[in-house]
Amino acid sequence: MNSFQSPNRPNSISESEGLPGWTYFSPGLFDLELEVLFYSHWQFVCHVNEIEHPGEFVSYDIGAERGFVIRDSANRIHAFHNLCRHRGSRVVSGKRGQCNKVLVCPFHGWTYNLDGTLRGIARRDTFSEADYSNLGLKRIEFEIWNGLVFIRFKPGKQASIAEIMTRHAREIQPYGLDCMVASPKGRITDRIQANWKAVRDVDNEGYHVPQAHPALNDLYGKDYQDETMEGETNRSVGRFTPGPRKHWSVRNYLNILPENTNLPESHRNIWLYIGIFPNLVLGFYPDCVIFYQEIPKTPTLTLQRGGIFHHKNESREMKLARYLSGRIDRETSKEDSMLSIWVSEATKSSAYDKVIFSDLEKGVPSYHNLLREKLPVTKLDVEPATPQLQDLNDRMLSAVT
Ligand code: FES
Ligand SMILES: [Fe+2]
CATH class of the missing domain: 2.102.10.10 (Rieske [2Fe-2S] iron-sulphur domain)
Incomplete structure (x- = not known):
């Protein structure tokens, strides 16, 4: 039994299915993904x-x-x-x-x-x-x-960002993102030797937090929840759990973090994440707003670009808290990069089989479902020949509509 709250069980078998291994290293699919997902979203x-x-x-x-x-x-x-x-x-x-x-x-x-x-x-x-x-x-x-x-x-067919984000508009309005400035020190670009979907898969579930992220687990491991994709966004919340802290950055972050009275009480002690399909996550913290996004370079190389936004006139304590949340995030992203590389490598192994998801990982198949909707060719167990890939995808798409 782990310490997570148990969300509802998946309501269909397809929600439990992962993508077949070939989709994580196929050059033909990679080109199609650029065209169908990244250029037109x-x-x-x-x-x-x-x-x-x-x-x-x-x-x-x-x-x-x-x-x-x-x-x-x-x-x-x-x-x-x-x-x-x-x-x-x-x-x-x-x-x-x-x-x-x-x-x-x-x-x-x-x-x-x-x-x-x-x-x-x-x-x-x-x-x-x-x-x-x-x-x-x-x-x-x-x-x-x-x-x-x-x-x-x-x-592309993707609605405007304003429309996509309608359901989150009220929740994020108090953060005042439009008035924020970027922290030059907060800009990062990491090279991850993994397919971009492997990076996204790792990020799309919190089941691994207690095992893989000591700092995050210390911060909110007992109360973290992922919601499945709704439209083109997904939402996750980690609520700071009371009690003594083992991790230096977490302990000091929580000691120093001032009460952000611009936020409703419900949001002063949480890290809220909103993912926008296909490759962006915004994190709303009491001390700042962060982002990270995957930029596919090759089928097995991904750049992860990230940054931090904050209020220009933040207090000294808030700035210090932001520095500490940044430390927690840097540590977490190193841990996630390693996991992404391992699962990406695994998809090429002769031992790679269908993956299994717990109820706590439903964010992954729910994201895959949206991918399958836009790229039905990813439903196939065996990689189609590259010259036919796009044509086959188009035919599968028109068979659905
Ligand atoms: S002046 Fe721009 S390419 Fe020649
Ligand atoms: Fe992670």
């Missing part, structure tokens, strides 16, 4: 306050797509493909930065205004007299929700 880029001044930008690359968001001199935000219209060089380099009044392509020096319009062509006289004025940077669809900027590289 919202991707979180940054907080608007990270591009507070004209010319400030943050870039976001995934698969073959390269994008960036930037603030122009009229204070408007834009999202563009990071691709010069001359010969395709990146127009901005690095994860973030600031340009002056103009974007200068580092290859041959074409220039663009901050609103993306083409400003100048180096040695214009050496090109034909054709009208190039429409060769501005290509735009990317974007949405700002509670101060967070999301982009979508290709059109």
